[in-house]
Amino acid sequence: MTAVDAQIRVVLCDDHAIVRQGLRSILERDEQIKVIAEASSSGECLAVVGRTTPDVLLLDLKLSTSSDTEGLDLTRQVAERHPDVAILVLTTFLDEDLVLQAVQAGAKGYVVKDVDTDALMRAIHDVSRGESAFDARSAAAMVRGMQAPAPDTKPGLSPRELEVLRHLARGLSNREIGKRLYVGETTAKFHVGNILRKLGVSSRAEAVYEATKRNLL
Incomplete structure (x- = not known):
């Protein structure tokens, strides 16, 4: 390239x-x-x-x-x-x-x-x-700007995915998340993909929005 x-x-x-x-x-x-x-x-x-x-x-x-x-x-x-x-x-x-x-x-x-x-x-x-x-x-x-958060419902997120979600909410990239968790960038990307799927959203920004509504952070 x-x-x-x-x-x-x-x-x-x-x-x-x-x-x-x-x-x-x-x-x-x-x-x-x-x-x-x-x-x-x-x-x-x-x-x-x-x-x-x-x-x-x-x-x-x-x-x-x-x-x-x-x-x-x-x-x-x-x-x-x-x-x-x-x-x-x-x-x-x-x-x-x-x-x-x-x-x-x-x-x-x-x-x-x-x-x-x-x-x-x-x-x-x-x-x-x-x-x-x-x-x-x-x-x-x-x-x-969020309304009162919904009950603390965790849509099947594993403890590791919740940890990744907290880093995601801080704006960290997949590479930075991987470094924090001592895993590869590909593994971090896999976890982020699972989080988006389980939250029913298509972007990281929507994931943070949805996670805040559900009181996951």
Whole structure:
């Protein structure tokens, strides 16, 4: 595989040109990330994603429209039409309900715009690998936004899977989980797959959401 083939292909969607320019400049300092296109509106974003099929869509939920839900609707449409595109929300707004709704709509991660550059790079790498990515405040907001947890029902999770689940909720990658548990990355990935299946979800972000609801953490 060449260096170019290994690059993470990113589409930026933000209604402010100066923000997109700044993000492009920052992201392309990482030789493994390539910004392949930009969009400033929901319609343009759908067209660009459909044409370029990026690895990651970096999306601001609050676009300049009369509808507060356009960003969530866009997230849902991209997730449904292009399930292989990882959606990472990058926004100014840290609202508990908004974080939850973004995850439910299909976002794989949620970070706020004052996150440091290294954390943003890591988030892009994480979601491109199918992992979830939340900065500490977004993760806390998601937990606060939950309603009272359901009874402590463990859907057939083994003690080891519960241990893996706790590491997963901290945002650790399969490799990092493996190191913590002294097992190989493949074994950690196997446990994560079992957790998703038993919780009836399809992503790590949804697993954290469901686990919090069930009081598993």
